[in-house]
Amino acid sequence: MPPRPLALRLIPERLARRSKTSKRSPAGRNHGNREGNSLKKIVGAVAVLLSPCLACGQKAGSPTPAQAVQAVREYRMENENRIVRELSEFLAIPNIASDTSNIQKNAAHLVEMLEARGIETHLLPITGRGPVVFGKLISPEAKRTVIFYAHYDGQPVDPAAWTDGAPFEPVLRSAAIEAGGKRIPFTGNGAGARAAYNDDWRIYARSASDDKSPIVALLAALDALRAKAIPLAVNLKVILEGEEEAGSPNLQRTLELHKNLLGADLLITADGPVHQSGRPLVFFGNRGDIGLDITVYGPVRALHSGHYGNWAPNPAMALSRLLAAMKDEDGRVLIAGFYDDVTPLGEAEKKALAAMPENDPDLERELGIAKPEGAGKKLVELIMEPSLNVRGLRSAYVGSQAQNVVPDRAEASLDVRLVRGEDPQKKFDQIAEFIRRQGFYAIDHEPTMEERRAHARIAKVIYEGGYRASRTAMDLPVSQALVKVVEDATEGSTVIAPALGGSVPMYIFEDLGLPWIGVPIVNYDNHQHSSDENLRLGHFWRGMEIYGAILADLNW
Amino acid sequence: MPPRPLALRLIPERLARRSKTSKRSPAGRNHGNREGNSLKKIVGAVAVLLSPCLACGQKAGSPTPAQAVQAVREYRMENENRIVRELSEFLAIPNIASDTSNIQKNAAHLVEMLEARGIETHLLPITGRGPVVFGKLISPEAKRTVIFYAHYDGQPVDPAAWTDGAPFEPVLRSAAIEAGGKRIPFTGNGAGARAAYNDDWRIYARSASDDKSPIVALLAALDALRAKAIPLAVNLKVILEGEEEAGSPNLQRTLELHKNLLGADLLITADGPVHQSGRPLVFFGNRGDIGLDITVYGPVRALHSGHYGNWAPNPAMALSRLLAAMKDEDGRVLIAGFYDDVTPLGEAEKKALAAMPENDPDLERELGIAKPEGAGKKLVELIMEPSLNVRGLRSAYVGSQAQNVVPDRAEASLDVRLVRGEDPQKKFDQIAEFIRRQGFYAIDHEPTMEERRAHARIAKVIYEGGYRASRTAMDLPVSQALVKVVEDATEGSTVIAPALGGSVPMYIFEDLGLPWIGVPIVNYDNHQHSSDENLRLGHFWRGMEIYGAILADLNW
CATH class of the missing domain: 3.30.70.360 (Alpha-Beta Plaits)
Structure with a gap:
C-alpha cells in the first residue's frame, strides 16, 4: 500500500521556527521551558560547530578508526558537561510507552535534538502512542546508508523501589550503589568543564542505559566528528521507537507504511548491554x-x-x-x-564462538549453579x-x-x-x-x-x-567491515557474538531486506528493566567513540 | 499424671439452678434469652418424660432393633417440631472454634441439653477454646459402656458465599438448593405437630450436618426410648469436642488428663456423612x-x-x-x-469390601473421569x-x-x-x-x-x-454386634466399610485402649465444610432410629 504523506521538516525552516517558538511551546510548562532554555544553549553550541562542518566535512581525508576515536575523545573531554546535560535533560522526561502525553513529549524533544544537528526528521505516527521518530542525514559522497535503531521509551517504574525514589530525576553517583556509590552533584553549568566526570561515575534514572543513552552517544559522536572536521563515511538514518518496552506492537506495520524512507545497507541496533566481561560487544543475531x-x-x-x-x-x-x-x-x-x-552455524560463526570469552565458571559461582545443563557445552554454544x-x-x-x-x-x-x-x-x-x-x-x-x-x-x-529468530551472516562484507571498524576502535578488545540468547523482533528489519548488527554500548550491570537503572560514564564515553569510528570509517 | 479435679454437676442441683438463673444469664442478651426460654419448654417436656423413665426403664423387656426403630419413629412423628426446634436453636449459636466467646456459649448450651436428660456433665477445659463436654449416663443393669463422640464446632464461614447470607440463622427449604428447594417457614411452635416435616426438607446452617445434628439425634433417640419405656442396653458416655475443625490440637492431651472418666468398651464416632449411595454406613477405620x-x-x-x-x-x-x-x-x-x-486386611474386611456397593461408574460420570488410577481396582479397594x-x-x-x-x-x-x-x-x-x-x-x-x-x-x-491410621477389626465381638444392630435397624440396607479414605485422629481413642466404629447419619450431599451446609431431615430421622436401636440393643 502507498505510504502516508509525511510532514517533512527541512532543516532551515525548522531551525528558524525553533528559535521563534521555543518560549511559547505549549508543552513547556514543566520540563518544556527548562528543556527549551537548556537545549537552546546546547543547540547554540552545536550550531557554531555545524557551519564549519557542513562547509568542510568532505574535504578532510578519512582518518583511521583509532584516529576517529581519538578525535571523539578529545571533543568529549572538552564537552562532558554539555553531553551529560543533554542526556540528563532527556532522562527527565518520563517515558513509559503507555503515558501518551509524556511519551509524545519525548518524541518532540528528540525532534529538537535531531534537527539541531541538521537531521531531516519525520514523525511516523502511532495512534495513542509515541511515534517512530525517523531521521535522515545525507553525506554527499557516501555510497552506503546505515540505519541506527534505538528506543526512547522505558520500562514501567515503581518509584518506591528506587534508592532515590524518583526514576525521572537523574542522580549522579560516585560508583554503583552496590559498590557504595554516593550522590554527587552534577558539575557546573559551564559549557566547557574539560574532563569533569570520572569514568566510574554513574547516572541513575529510568532509561539511563535502556535505551536513551545510545541516542545521545550517537548524536555526541556526530557533533565530535563535525567539530573535528571529520566527514561521515555513510549516510545516517535513525529509527527511534517509542514502544519497544511495550512489545513493539506497531513497529512492523508502521515501518511497512513508510518503507520508502527506509532504503539502507545496514541497520545497527543499539539496544542492550555489552558483554558480561565488560568488554565491548558486536552481535549478529538473536533468538x-x-x-x-x-x-x-x-x-x-x-x-x-x-x-x-x-x-x-x-x-x-x-x-x-x-x-x-x-x-x-x-x-x-x-x-x-x-x-x-536449525540452520547450522557457518565457519565465521564457529570461529567467533570459539573466540568468545569463557566466563561460565564466574557465572556459575555468581548464580549458585553447581552443574549447568547442556552436557558440558558452553553457555555461548547453548544459546545458538x-x-x-x-x-x-x-x-x-x-x-x-x-x-x-x-x-x-x-x-x-x-x-x-x-x-x-x-x-x-x-x-x-x-x-x-x-x-x-x-x-x-x-x-x-x-x-x-x-x-x-x-x-x-x-x-x-x-x-x-x-x-522467528534473526541472524546476519558474519561473513558478509558489511559484517566483516563493521567488525573491523569496531575492533580497530577498541584495540581489539571487542567480543564478537554470532547471536544473543534473548529475543528482539529484529526479523522486522530482516523482512525489510536489511542486514542488521547489534552494537550495544552500556554497562552490563545497568539494572535494565528494574529499579536503580544506571549508566556507567566510562561505557558511555567508549560508546561515543565506537559510534564515531563507525560513522567516520564504515566502508565496504 | 493425676487428673485435674472436676466441677461435678449433679442433676438435681443443676436442674434447680437452671430454673433460678435462666432469666438473668449474662450470656443471654441475644441468643441466650431465646434459648433459655425455648430450652425451658423443651426441658420441661423432657422432664415429664424423665421421671417415668427413671422409674420404669429397667423393668421393660428388651425390644428388637426393629421394635426400637419403630418406637423412636413413633415418638419422633409426635415430636418433630420440638426436635427441629432444639436443633435449630443449637445451630443459631455461632460455633467457629476460634470464636472463644461463642464456642463457650455452645458448650454451656450443650451442658443444659445434656443435664436436661439427666446426664452427668463435666467440662474438660481448654484454655481459650471450647471445652470438651463430657457426659455420663449410667444404666444400672448395663454391663457395657459406649462413648459417643461428636464435635460441636464448625468450619469457618464466608456468609457472602451462602445463598441465604447468614450461616447461623437456620433456614428450612423444601429440597436441596441445587434441586430448586424453596424457603419454607418452620412449622408452628406447638409442642406436638405430628409428622409436620417432609423427609426431603432440609435445614441450612453451619454444622447442620457437621456435626451438631448427630448430637441432637442421639438425645432425641434417648428421649424416645424413655418415652416408650425402653431401657438402655449400655451405659452412655459422650465426648463432645469444640475444636475438631481446628485440627483437634488439644484433644489427646485433654483426654489423657481426664483418663479416669473414659472407661468404656466402645467409642462410636458420629462425624461424617453416610455412603454416596444414600444408604446408611458403618465404618471401622480411616487412613x-x-x-x-x-x-x-x-x-x-x-x-x-x-x-x-x-x-x-x-x-x-x-x-x-x-x-x-x-x-x-x-x-x-x-x-x-x-x-x-501395610497390615493386610482380614477375611471379614475382604468380605465387607466385596459386598460394598459398586458406584464407581456413577462417580466417574459425575466427576468427568474417563479412567481412574489404580489399574482397574475399585475406589473402595484403593483407599485401603x-x-x-x-x-x-x-x-x-x-x-x-x-x-x-x-x-x-x-x-x-x-x-x-x-x-x-x-x-x-x-x-x-x-x-x-x-x-x-x-x-x-x-x-x-x-x-x-x-x-x-x-x-x-x-x-x-x-x-x-x-x-497414623486407625482401624478396628471387623471380627471383634463388639464389631459384629454393632453391625447386627444397625443392619437390623435398617432392614439390611447398611453399607459396611472396613475404613474410609479420609483422616480423623481416631488413633487418640485407640491409644486410650478403645475400639472405635463410625456410625454417621447425615446425607452425603451436605456441603460439609463449604457454604450452604445442610441436613436432609429424612437422614436425620433415620439417624435417630439407628442411634435408638444401638442404645436399646447393643450387646455382646
Missing part, C-alpha cells in the same frame, strides 16, 4: 521466541485427597510426567523434530540452539495454603527460543504433536463434560504466538 | 495422613530465559522429573518400601492402600502473568495417606530417602550459597507432621 500454556485436567472439581486419592487422576502428576518427558537429564529436548530445522523452558507451574496450593485435595487442574507455562531456520508455528505444532503422542487429547478450550468422560488425559494447549 | 513440602532450587535468582535457557538448570523441570519418578502410570507408588508395612498425592505445585508464574525466566525455585506440596501398620515418621523417611536416591541433596532449610555451588540438585523437604 526468536514463542510462548505456550498447557493445562492438564483432573476431576471436574478438586476432590478430598483422602476419599479419592489413589483413584482420581492427579493432574499435577500427569503434568509433571508430561514435562519430564520433554527433556532429558542434560536438557536435550526430546520432542520429535525439535532440532531438525533452540531451547524449551518451563517458566512457571501452578496447581492448587503449596506451603501453608496447601489443602488436602486432588487438584482439578495443573498449569505450566513454557517459552521456547528459536534459532535461525525455525518457524514459530511449526515449532508449536511439534510440541502439540508431542503432547498428543504422550496420550493427551489436546484442545484449545476448557474441556466439556463429554470430553472429560471420553478422554483419560486432556491438555488445553494455548499458543501465545511469537516470532 | 492416617502426613503432609510434606518439597522445594527444588534453580539459580539463586530467576534468570532471563533467553540469555540463560538451555544452560541454567530449571527447577520446575527438575521437580517434574522428581514427582514423575514417584508413581507409575497406574498410580502405583515407586518409593522403596512404600507398601511394606496408602496413597501419595500431589496437592499443589508452584513455580514463578503462568498464564497472563508468565515471565520469560528460568525460575529460581519450584515447590510441590504432597499429602500421603497411611493405612494400618504404617508409621508416619518412617513414611516420611522413605520419601526423603527416595528424593536423595534421585540425586538430590535433601535439606530442611534454604540452601546456602556454598550448598548451591556444591550440589547440582537440592531439595528442601519439610515434614509437616501427621498421624
Whole structure:
C-alpha cells in the first residue's frame, strides 16, 4: 500500500521556527521551558560547530578508526558537561510507552535534538502512542546508508523501589550503589568543564542505559566528528521507537507504511548491554521466541485427597510426567523434530564462538549453579540452539495454603527460543504433536463434560504466538567491515557474538531486506528493566567513540 | 499424671439452678434469652418424660432393633417440631472454634441439653477454646459402656458465599438448593405437630450436618426410648469436642488428663456423612495422613530465559522429573518400601469390601473421569492402600502473568495417606530417602550459597507432621454386634466399610485402649465444610432410629 504523506521538516525552516517558538511551546510548562532554555544553549553550541562542518566535512581525508576515536575523545573531554546535560535533560522526561502525553513529549524533544544537528526528521505516527521518530542525514559522497535503531521509551517504574525514589530525576553517583556509590552533584553549568566526570561515575534514572543513552552517544559522536572536521563515511538514518518496552506492537506495520524512507545497507541496533566481561560487544543475531500454556485436567472439581486419592487422576502428576518427558537429564529436548530445522552455524560463526570469552565458571559461582545443563557445552554454544523452558507451574496450593485435595487442574507455562531456520508455528505444532503422542487429547478450550468422560488425559494447549529468530551472516562484507571498524576502535578488545540468547523482533528489519548488527554500548550491570537503572560514564564515553569510528570509517 | 479435679454437676442441683438463673444469664442478651426460654419448654417436656423413665426403664423387656426403630419413629412423628426446634436453636449459636466467646456459649448450651436428660456433665477445659463436654449416663443393669463422640464446632464461614447470607440463622427449604428447594417457614411452635416435616426438607446452617445434628439425634433417640419405656442396653458416655475443625490440637492431651472418666468398651464416632449411595454406613477405620513440602532450587535468582535457557538448570523441570519418578502410570507408588508395612486386611474386611456397593461408574460420570488410577481396582479397594498425592505445585508464574525466566525455585506440596501398620515418621523417611536416591541433596532449610555451588540438585523437604491410621477389626465381638444392630435397624440396607479414605485422629481413642466404629447419619450431599451446609431431615430421622436401636440393643 502507498505510504502516508509525511510532514517533512527541512532543516532551515525548522531551525528558524525553533528559535521563534521555543518560549511559547505549549508543552513547556514543566520540563518544556527548562528543556527549551537548556537545549537552546546546547543547540547554540552545536550550531557554531555545524557551519564549519557542513562547509568542510568532505574535504578532510578519512582518518583511521583509532584516529576517529581519538578525535571523539578529545571533543568529549572538552564537552562532558554539555553531553551529560543533554542526556540528563532527556532522562527527565518520563517515558513509559503507555503515558501518551509524556511519551509524545519525548518524541518532540528528540525532534529538537535531531534537527539541531541538521537531521531531516519525520514523525511516523502511532495512534495513542509515541511515534517512530525517523531521521535522515545525507553525506554527499557516501555510497552506503546505515540505519541506527534505538528506543526512547522505558520500562514501567515503581518509584518506591528506587534508592532515590524518583526514576525521572537523574542522580549522579560516585560508583554503583552496590559498590557504595554516593550522590554527587552534577558539575557546573559551564559549557566547557574539560574532563569533569570520572569514568566510574554513574547516572541513575529510568532509561539511563535502556535505551536513551545510545541516542545521545550517537548524536555526541556526530557533533565530535563535525567539530573535528571529520566527514561521515555513510549516510545516517535513525529509527527511534517509542514502544519497544511495550512489545513493539506497531513497529512492523508502521515501518511497512513508510518503507520508502527506509532504503539502507545496514541497520545497527543499539539496544542492550555489552558483554558480561565488560568488554565491548558486536552481535549478529538473536533468538526468536514463542510462548505456550498447557493445562492438564483432573476431576471436574478438586476432590478430598483422602476419599479419592489413589483413584482420581492427579493432574499435577500427569503434568509433571508430561514435562519430564520433554527433556532429558542434560536438557536435550526430546520432542520429535525439535532440532531438525536449525540452520547450522557457518565457519565465521564457529570461529567467533570459539573466540568468545569463557566466563561460565564466574557465572556459575555468581548464580549458585553447581552443574549447568547442556552436557558440558558452553553457555555461548547453548544459546545458538533452540531451547524449551518451563517458566512457571501452578496447581492448587503449596506451603501453608496447601489443602488436602486432588487438584482439578495443573498449569505450566513454557517459552521456547528459536534459532535461525525455525518457524514459530511449526515449532508449536511439534510440541502439540508431542503432547498428543504422550496420550493427551489436546484442545484449545476448557474441556466439556463429554470430553472429560471420553478422554483419560486432556491438555488445553494455548499458543501465545511469537516470532522467528534473526541472524546476519558474519561473513558478509558489511559484517566483516563493521567488525573491523569496531575492533580497530577498541584495540581489539571487542567480543564478537554470532547471536544473543534473548529475543528482539529484529526479523522486522530482516523482512525489510536489511542486514542488521547489534552494537550495544552500556554497562552490563545497568539494572535494565528494574529499579536503580544506571549508566556507567566510562561505557558511555567508549560508546561515543565506537559510534564515531563507525560513522567516520564504515566502508565496504 | 493425676487428673485435674472436676466441677461435678449433679442433676438435681443443676436442674434447680437452671430454673433460678435462666432469666438473668449474662450470656443471654441475644441468643441466650431465646434459648433459655425455648430450652425451658423443651426441658420441661423432657422432664415429664424423665421421671417415668427413671422409674420404669429397667423393668421393660428388651425390644428388637426393629421394635426400637419403630418406637423412636413413633415418638419422633409426635415430636418433630420440638426436635427441629432444639436443633435449630443449637445451630443459631455461632460455633467457629476460634470464636472463644461463642464456642463457650455452645458448650454451656450443650451442658443444659445434656443435664436436661439427666446426664452427668463435666467440662474438660481448654484454655481459650471450647471445652470438651463430657457426659455420663449410667444404666444400672448395663454391663457395657459406649462413648459417643461428636464435635460441636464448625468450619469457618464466608456468609457472602451462602445463598441465604447468614450461616447461623437456620433456614428450612423444601429440597436441596441445587434441586430448586424453596424457603419454607418452620412449622408452628406447638409442642406436638405430628409428622409436620417432609423427609426431603432440609435445614441450612453451619454444622447442620457437621456435626451438631448427630448430637441432637442421639438425645432425641434417648428421649424416645424413655418415652416408650425402653431401657438402655449400655451405659452412655459422650465426648463432645469444640475444636475438631481446628485440627483437634488439644484433644489427646485433654483426654489423657481426664483418663479416669473414659472407661468404656466402645467409642462410636458420629462425624461424617453416610455412603454416596444414600444408604446408611458403618465404618471401622480411616487412613492416617502426613503432609510434606518439597522445594527444588534453580539459580539463586530467576534468570532471563533467553540469555540463560538451555544452560541454567530449571527447577520446575527438575521437580517434574522428581514427582514423575514417584508413581507409575497406574498410580502405583515407586518409593522403596512404600507398601511394606501395610497390615493386610482380614477375611471379614475382604468380605465387607466385596459386598460394598459398586458406584464407581456413577462417580466417574459425575466427576468427568474417563479412567481412574489404580489399574482397574475399585475406589473402595484403593483407599485401603496408602496413597501419595500431589496437592499443589508452584513455580514463578503462568498464564497472563508468565515471565520469560528460568525460575529460581519450584515447590510441590504432597499429602500421603497411611493405612494400618504404617508409621508416619518412617513414611516420611522413605520419601526423603527416595528424593536423595534421585540425586538430590535433601535439606530442611534454604540452601546456602556454598550448598548451591556444591550440589547440582537440592531439595528442601519439610515434614509437616501427621498421624497414623486407625482401624478396628471387623471380627471383634463388639464389631459384629454393632453391625447386627444397625443392619437390623435398617432392614439390611447398611453399607459396611472396613475404613474410609479420609483422616480423623481416631488413633487418640485407640491409644486410650478403645475400639472405635463410625456410625454417621447425615446425607452425603451436605456441603460439609463449604457454604450452604445442610441436613436432609429424612437422614436425620433415620439417624435417630439407628442411634435408638444401638442404645436399646447393643450387646455382646
